[in-house]
Amino acid sequence: MTVSKVLRTPPADPAVAAAHFHRRFTFEADVADVHADIESGAGGFVLVDSRSAEAWAQGHIPGAVHLPTDDIVAGALPAGSVVVTYCWGPGCNGATRAAYAFASLGYQVKEMLGGFEYWSREGFAVEDVDGVRRGAPDPLTAPVAAGAVCGC
Incomplete structure (x- = not known):
């Protein structure tokens, strides 16, 4: 009999799992949701690009604030601001820092x-x-048909 690599550690109790996944939503946002809020004007947050000046010049999200991590100090943004950070991508933990x-x-x-x-x-x-x-959407990461949305 083959032993499941997925299930060799049993899944969490549903209530524990629900609490875990809810906690993640309090720490993370995805690009589609950030984009939707910017496009709709919902806002309520400051989008911060934490990369270097060279990376910022290479390309950044319109409307983002450029604030490299080493420059984040008290008063760098108005008190009470809700901040959403980003860096290069999932292989980089600069946004986490x-x-x-x-x-x-x-x-x-x-x-x-x-x-x-x-x-x-x-x-x-x-x-x-x-x-x-x-640019054109990458068909491996986003819907490409006109008007199509992820639906997640």
């Missing part, structure tokens, strides 16, 4: 999962020295 820095200073903060990589791979607007542009 920035979120930690903001939380340590008393800000409410979330990390944008996927970072700049998934923002651009989903075909959302990117700004650089030449202006704002949109």
Whole structure:
């Protein structure tokens, strides 16, 4: 009999799992939700790009504030701001470091999962020295049919 690698550690009790996944929502936002809030004007948060000046110049999310992690100090943003941090992508923990820095200073903060990589791979607007542009969505990460949405 083959033993399941997935189930060799049993799943959590449903109530414990629900609490865990709810907690994750208090710490994380995905690029589609951040994009939807920016597009609708819902806002309520400051989007912070924590990458270097060179990375920022290469491309960033329009409307984001550029604040490299080492520059995050008390008063860097208005008191009471809710902050959403991003960095390069899922292989980089720069947004996590920035979120930690903001939380340590008393800000409410979330990390944008996927970072700049998934923002651009989903075909959302990117700004650089030449202006704002949109790339085609990557069919491996985003719906490509006109009007299609992820639905998650």
